[in-house]
Amino acid sequence: MNKHHDEVTAPRYGMVIDLDKCTGCGACMVACMTENNVPFKENETNKLDSIAWMRIFKISNREPFPKADMVYLPRPCMQCDGKHIGHPPCVSVCPATATDYDQGSGIVSQIYTRCFGCRYCMAACPYLARQFNWWDPHWPADTKKYLSPDVSPRMRGIVEKCSFCYHRLQRAKDRAYYEGRDTVEEDEYQTSCTQACPAGAITFGDLNNADHEVHGLKNDPRAFRLLENLDTNPKVYYMTGKKWVRQACDYHIKDEAAKTKAKPEQHG
Amino acid sequence: MKLDRRTFLTLGVGAAAGGALGISFTPLPWKMTDDGSIWTQNWPWTPVPPTGEVSERETVCTLCPGGCGVSVRKVGDRCVKIEGTKGHPVNKGGICLLGLSGLQFLYGPSRVHGPLKRIGRRGEGNFQEITWEEAIAEVAEKLSAIRNAGRPHSVACMTGPARGTVPALFTRFMEAFGSPNVFSNQDSWDTHRQVAKVMYGVDAYPGFDLENASLILSFGSGLLDGWGSPVHMLAGYGESRKSSARPQTRIVQVEPRLSLTAAKSDEWVAAKPGTEAALALAMAHVIIKENLYNKNFVAFYTRGLTDWTDENNRPQVGFARTVLENYSPVKMAAITGVDPQTVERLARQFAKAERPVAVCGRAQGDQAGEFHTFLAVHALNALAGNINRPGGVRIKAADDEAPAWPLAKGDSTSRAGLKRPRLDAVPVRRYPLAENLPHTFADAVLKGEPYKLEVLLVAGGDPGYFLPASSKVKEALTRIPLVVSFSPVYDDTAMFADYILPDHLYLESLRDVPSPPGLATCVIGLARPVVDPVYKTRHAGDSVLEIAKAMSGSVAASFPWGDYEECLREAMGDKWGDMEDQGYWKEQAAAPSWTETFGTPSRRFEFCPDLPQGGGRISVKPKAWVAQPLGDPKTHPLVAVPIQSMRLENGTMGAPPFVVKCMPDTVLEKDWLVVEVNPRTAKAYGIGDGNKALLSTSLGQALVMVLHDEGIMPGLVGVPAGLGHVGYDRFLRGKGANYHALSGAVEDPVTGNDVAWGVYASLRQA
Incomplete structure (x- = not known):
């Protein structure tokens, strides 16, 4: 069984976000909200209780005017593989198996009706990618009419997060099956944010498939991942030519190289 | 049976053991826990979106002048998602956050559901529903009375954008009616055009x-x-x-x-x-x-x-x-x-x-x-x-020629009216390039000079929010006896209207989308209905036609078309074929x-x-090295400058709920507007990061939160533009402050347009 899962042909979907192209315009955030029936409420300025699967962070270099610089960093769920594939931090702590690692796509799921809202996964996620529904969502006027039947609206008391638009993969698989194919083409399955991005900063595809653009991009010398030191092994890569941005995206300590070298690897 | 201590204990222990055993074997508690958790997640108010046949419809977005092609995904007769049209010459498949949020206008709480008549005070937003027949008849009757009294010039119209057939119909209506007072937005592209006129000798937007x-x-x-x-x-x-x-x-x-x-x-x-x-x-x-x-x-x-x-x-x-x-x-x-x-x-x-x-x-x-x-x-x-x-x-040949319609009919009333001076006094001798100066509108109305304004038709542009010194504009709106708005949403101006004759939203109607500004190649889009009108709205073009027809004589005779679609086809001429086939017409000519x-x-x-x-x-050397903002630097030593971003506003529509939701907390904190100040400047005024402060200009003041930001030049206060609305819905209304209410117009010495890039301001810890 394990052999089957470890086959290199199983897709591992991932994303590469070019921070040098990203203009922080916010299209990815709203593209995600409209695709995934994300609710909205009157006051969304407390970002800790504001639900956004895709969120844009502003990072500044903290230099004084006019040397100041900034970049925007869009942050979906990192869809971590975990140190040992299939064990992302959130999946390991979920007592209800409400979040799971799909060996067939590498996507970390969130099953709303299983979740009972303990929020262990939120504590475990180092990327703040998960959000809790403190209230029942409310759709004012006739806005219920625009809800998509492809994604279940959530209810109070559960956690939700980015699914890499899993329903789009299901749709693409259905089509492939219907047409007698056993693979999904690169352009058949793209997330809503990737599709919307006006600057083309997001690339999405199968990291294991050499024909997909992400396969090459992830090995670009400008590519890196968020908090790589934590060994969460994310499937979302970022690219930038700015050194200060790469440094701001991970924990760094003084004389890090020397210290980590001296430290024996811990087990247990 | 005698119940002694021993029996009692035996029975008690037995019952407890039996109970425990029973609980372990009966599925009831597990079933109840499971049911309980499912039940608490299946509230009747958690919607289950209905499924249906999926289809894609293409149209053009009109929420800003960008002219992007959009595809709307429909499930049954519901629109569920807006996406950028792949291969469209303008947006190439991309889309912005405002365009993505379009369905929140279509189905959302900011929409006007049918024709309304004001029953409360101006600006209170208290309206009564009326029928379309009543609305058209009452507006036409009031306009006829003014015209018959020989005062057609006392009616003004704000068309919002200057280009497109809908503004052209309103302009035509004013011409036939007999008023010179047509105002449209003045933007940087108009300045480019004025420059093109004198430097290149070409009357077109470069x-x-x-x-x-x-x-x-x-x-x-x-x-x-x-x-x-x-x-x-x-x-x-x-x-x-x-x-x-x-x-x-x-x-x-x-x-x-x-x-x-x-x-x-x-x-x-x-x-x-x-x-x-x-x-x-x-x-x-x-x-x-x-x-x-x-x-x-x-x-x-x-x-x-x-x-x-x-x-x-x-x-x-x-x-x-x-x-x-x-x-x-x-x-x-x-x-x-x-x-x-x-x-x-x-x-x-x-x-x-x-x-x-x-x-x-x-x-x-x-x-x-x-x-x-x-x-x-x-x-x-x-x-x-x-x-x-x-x-x-x-440098293009004019792509925005007036529609090829026959000339509007005139009579003695309209000819006399058109000879009267405009409210903004254009043509102004000092400003030979000026075509219209909307920033002077409020002063002209409040002074009642050169004559009293009796009616204002607002076809777009939300002047009550966007014109400089907007609180003065709102005061002017309360002084005009009749204000008619054609806005599909409760924008700030509509809140002051006597009648709202709501237009369809772009997703429900047919209209041309003028070529977006700045493009090297002209692309005229066609917005087409992708869904039946959700509410009792009517195309603004049709509303004008009907008002004109309800007024007899030369006004009615100037509008020979049966409906808006007919005059749109006529206006587009030989471009119509391409527009109907592919949704846009694209210029093929190479640059001369x-x-x-x-x-x-x-x-x-x-x-x-x-x-x-x-x-x-025109002297190359300007009179002053730096255009001065409004106010006195002695009392207001800082300069407030507007911050514009796609995450705030684009075009003249207020932000829909998703856009407000995506605003960063460096722009809005609860209902507080957050202003950017360089730490050096803020410290000089003793205002810490995140402190509340009073931002004052000579025109008004606002309570704001101060954000220390190294990205802004010392001495400036960056004020996010696009907030502080009085209209729209509870997701936008009352949040932040309106930059346009704090800032006033500064006239350019050559064109006479408002070119204020900032306003003198002061900050005080609150």
Whole structure:
């Protein structure tokens, strides 16, 4: 069984976000909200209780005017593989198996009706990618009419997060099956944010498939991942030519190289 | 049976053990826990969206002037998602957050559901539903009464954008009715057009072929903040960074604040605000002094660079001499704050670049610009000779000609009315280029001069929010006896209206979408209904036709069409076929050659142009080095400048709930507007990061939260624009403060337009 899962042909979907192209315009955030029936409420300025699967962070270099610089960093769920594939931090702590690692796509799921809202996964996620529904969502006027039947609206008391638009993969698989194919083409399955991005900063595809653009991009010398030191092994890569941005995206300590070298690897 | 202690304990223990055993074996508690958790997650108010047949419909977005092609995903008869149309010439499949949120306008709480008549006080938003027959009849009757009394000129109309068949129908209505008082928005593209008129001799909006430029020198244009056609700009930017090691286009951004555009550019030049003209001319100084200009173009296709003698044999001072004598980089450094070495380096880069282009029009370009800045920037482009060449300025033949309709009919009333002076006194002798000056509207109404305004028709543009000194505009709105709004949503102006005759939303109606600003190639879009009207709304074009028909005589006779669609087809002429087939019409003509480009009397580009109607020569040298903002720097020592971004607003629609939701907490905190201040400035006033403060200008004040930000020049206060609405829904209304209420108009000495780039302000800890 394990052999089957470890086959290199199983897709591992991932994303590469070019921070040098990203203009922080916010299209990815709203593209995600409209695709995934994300609710909205009157006051969304407390970002800790504001639900956004895709969120844009502003990072500044903290230099004084006019040397100041900034970049925007869009942050979906990192869809971590975990140190040992299939064990992302959130999946390991979920007592209800409400979040799971799909060996067939590498996507970390969130099953709303299983979740009972303990929020262990939120504590475990180092990327703040998960959000809790403190209230029942409310759709004012006739806005219920625009809800998509492809994604279940959530209810109070559960956690939700980015699914890499899993329903789009299901749709693409259905089509492939219907047409007698056993693979999904690169352009058949793209997330809503990737599709919307006006600057083309997001690339999405199968990291294991050499024909997909992400396969090459992830090995670009400008590519890196968020908090790589934590060994969460994310499937979302970022690219930038700015050194200060790469440094701001991970924990760094003084004389890090020397210290980590001296430290024996811990087990247990 | 006697119940002794032993029996009691035996029974008790037995019952407990039996119970425990029972619980372990009966599925009931597990079933109940499971059911309980499912039940608490299946509230009847958690919707289950119905399924249905899936379809895709294409149309054009009209939420801003960008003109993006959009595809709407439908499930049954519901629209569930808006996406960018793949392969559309404007947006190339991309889309912005406002366009994505379109369904929140279609089905959302800000929409007007049918014709309304005011029953409460002005601005209170208390309306009563009426039928369309009543609405049209009552408005037509009131208009007829005024016209029959011989006062047709006392009716004014604000069309919002100037282009498109719907504004054209309103303009036509005013002409047939007999009023000269038609106002439209004045933006930076109108200033470009005024400059094109005198420098190029072409009466058309110029475009910029930025995709093919190798160097873009932007004088404050928010190229990635919603300038021009926003998604088109972002797509071009992404394309230019395709090979990340070497961007195909180098971008230099001149701006006093680290805007998004400044951060994404290759070089940010933090010049003092309002000094763009001085900087551009300092660069021209270097280019001329070092002989770096395009000799062929300048020698054969321009006039006025060197001294010359005019038709009357009088010697004239050329552009070169004026610039060489007055605009050295060293002298300008004191004004612009940019060191001479940087100016020299940038000037050389610009002149030596293969396809350089200089652009202007501050931030989103939705406000008219200082004429001298625009002259200087176009002069730079001429020095580089990059006109009607790939990657340069594109001077187009007029693509926005008035629709080819037969002339409106007139009678003695309309002819007399049209002869009356306009409320803004245009044509103003001082401003021979001025076409309409909407910023003077509120003063004219409040003074009642030259006559009292009786009716205002508002077809778009939300003047109650966007005009400078907007609190004064709102006061003016309460003084006008009859205000009729055609807005599909409760915008700020609609809240002050007596009648709202709600237009369809773009997703429900057919209309032309004029070519987006800044594009090198003209693309006229066609918005087509993708869904049946959700509410009892009516196309604004049809509403005008019906009001006109309800008024007999020459007004009705000027509108011979059965409905709006008929007059749209007629207006589009031979473009209609393409528009119907592919959703847009795209210009095919190549750029004219230099010999055919210029329409000036000399058939050359004019470095020192004349004003029309004998207005005299425009001096390259402005009266003041820096355009002054409104107010007194003694009492208000700081300068508040607006911050524009796609995450705040684009076009004239207020932000829908998703856009408000995505606003960062560095813009809005609860209901507080967050303003950016450099830490040095904030500390000088003793205001800590995150402190509340009172922001005052000579026109008003607002409670704000202060954010220390190293990205803004000391002495400035960055005020996010797009908040502080009184209309719309509870997701937007009452949040933050309106920059336009704090800022007032400053007239340009040449065009008379409002060109205020800031306002003197003070900050005090609250």
